[in-house]
Amino acid sequence: xKFWLLKSAGTLEDEERILEDSIVTIGWAELPDLSAxxxxxxxxxxxxxxxGMREELSETWAKEICSFIAKIEKGDLVAVxxxxxxxxxxxxxxxxxxxxxxxxFISHIRKVxxxxxxxxxxxxxxxxxxxxxxxxxxxxxADLQKLSALAGTKSLEALIGELSFAxxxxxxxxxxxxxxxxxxxxxxxxxxxxxxxxEMEQILKEK
Numbered sequence: 001x002k003f004w005l006l007k008s009a010g011t012l013e014d015e016e017r018i019l020e021d022s023i024v025t026i027g028w029a030e031l032p033d034l035s036a037x038x039x040x041x042x043x044x045x046x047x048x049x050x051x052g053m054r055e056e057l058s059e060t061w062a063k064e065i066c067s068f069i070a071k072i073e074k075g076d077l078v079a080v081x082x083x084x085x086x087x088x089x090x091x092x093x094x095x096x097x098x099x100x101x102x103x104x105f106i107s108h109i110r111k112v113x114x115x116x117x118x119x120x121x122x123x124x125x126x127x128x129x130x131x132x133x134x135x136x137x138x139x140x141x142a143d144l145q146k147l148s149a150l151a152g153t154k155s156l157e158a159l160i161g162e163l164s165f166a167x168x169x170x171x172x173x174x175x176x177x178x179x180x181x182x183x184x185x186x187x188x189x190x191x192x193x194x195x196x197x198x199e200m201e202q203i204l205k206e207k
Contacts (some may be wrong), residue, residue: 032098
């Protein structure tokens, strides 16, 4: 699981649209469908659209666009600072790249499941991020435990620990049940049989 910062500017209507439709975009709606395009091809499309642009700048933007299309994976987390509010949206990517014209700003999209919003100040402090930096898309450094908590999921280590405890409990229950079965096999007294049955029932209720 990776954590990406995606600073896609847009109008209030664009921001409402990404919330309502559960999508993220990198902008560049003026470019055509970029499916199966590599960085060189995207760079040429940018240069054709903006012939006066410096080559190194078009290369930077082409790299960011290609990362949005291909490097971000389903299950990755994404943080989207809002332009019209002092908030950052946090979501989990749930779909592959799609080309679908929605507004003059939104056509290159990824489906997302929105998880929460936090203030920009809190976000910058928590993840040591400068939201005023020029990059549009880049990886945020964060440890796995923090990302798991943010996504509302548990790390592999935590899941293994919980599974180990559960297996220990099952082993203990099995031993208690076997002990009662042995006692049951050794008695013919109705009162003892009933007592054993009640103990078994109580053990099963505990689980």
